[in-house]
Amino acid sequence: MPSPALSAPQLAAECLRKKLEVSNVDRRFFSKGESTRDEIITTHRFILILEGELRYTLDGVTLRLRAGSQFLVPAWVRRVWTTPAGQGCTITWCEYDDPSEVIRSLLRRRLSPAEQKEEQSAYAKLKALFQKPRDDWHPLHLEAALKAMLTRFLQHAETSAGADQAVVAEDVHPRIKETLRWAHEHFARRDALSGLMQVADLSPNYLRTLFLESTLCTPHEYIEHLRLRHARYLLRETNWQLKRIASEVGYDDPLYFSRLYRRLWKHPPSAERGTPA
Incomplete structure (x- = not known):
């Protein structure tokens, strides 16, 4: 299960009952060998790999994540990622704040081709919604769309071996x-x-x-x-x-x-x- 303390439905309920604030939605191609520095991230990152591969390192544990991988990186972990030298990688992602901080390790889900197509469309709609003019309803629509995506994800997500030792919020x-x-x-x-x-x-x-x-x-x-x-x-x-x-x-x-x-x-x-x- 995604958490030793909570069942998957309990984890989802605890996470989704809190207000979630979307701060960024994007899709981008990263060229071969591109990487980020070792740093602590301050928001949750909900990521889908569309093409290629990422090597994602959390607190010294490296995971190889390929196209069709959907994963959630919690806030306040130390992370660095890189694309392999032989190819680039296309990803789409959402960054959001979750005050509950109940998710404290990387969760991942492997998608079938049909599921990847569904989730890719959901990210595209979320990005289009994010880019719309702001009004009082805008954050509510964003939150509702994100929570629908997270519900599908958390129902099937699992922790990755070794990734549950990442730095958590209280550290x-x-x-x-x-x-x-x-x-x-x-x-x-x-x-x-x-x-x-x-x-x-x-x-x-x-x-x-x-x-x-x-x-x-x-x-x-x-x-x-x-x-x-x-x-x-x-x-x-x-x-x-x-x-x-x-x-x-x-x-x-x-x-x-x-x-x-x-x-x-x-x-x-x-x-x-x-x-x-």
């Missing part, structure tokens, strides 16, 4: 959880670093120590990475000029932004314009 200091959430919402502010320190309300040295323990980087490095990751998204998904993108993520100097971008991603921003979406 992250409460102040760090608060500051990470704040950083994800406000990283583009020019005073993001000082704002983060005010939210943390800790001494600079102690905050730096806790940050290094939880995220393997300093607060400054974490904000910088959030900015440059969003910049990569904007470079791939928009036709905006570099100066506008730099400003959008918090940098007034596009040349300085370009130097930081090259240092992190090992290529200039202009190289992203040829990356398949």
Whole structure:
């Protein structure tokens, strides 16, 4: 069963009775050898692999997930993923907040071709709904659609061997959880670093120590990475000029932004314009 403490219906009921807030829905192709850094994620990630393969590592345990795999990665785990060197990978996913935090290990489900077609359509509809203009009904419709997808998933999901040892919510200091959430919402502010320190309300040295323990980087490095990751998204998904993108993520100097971008991603921003979406 997905949890040693709860049956599958109990786990689903506990999860779905809480308010879920969708923060992102997307579909993207990742080229061969592409990867993310080792980091703690602050939202749940509900992912479907459409083509290719991902190597997903949670707290040192690596899983090979192929097309037709649907999996749920809980918030506050340390994760890194990469695509194998020989091929790329197309995935679609949803990021959402779940205050219950009842799901604390990776859950996965292997789909038949018919099931994959059904779920792929559900993700596409969720993405289209996410992109609609916001009004008071918008988050309610998003939540209802996501919960329908999660109900189908949790009915058949299983834990992966070894993946149940991932870092869970209570292993992250409460102040760090608060500051990470704040950083994800406000990283583009020019005073993001000082704002983060005010939210943390800790001494600079102690905050730096806790940050290094939880995220393997300093607060400054974490904000910088959030900015440059969003910049990569904007470079791939928009036709905006570099100066506008730099400003959008918090940098007034596009040349300085370009130097930081090259240092992190090992290529200039202009190289992203040829990356398949």
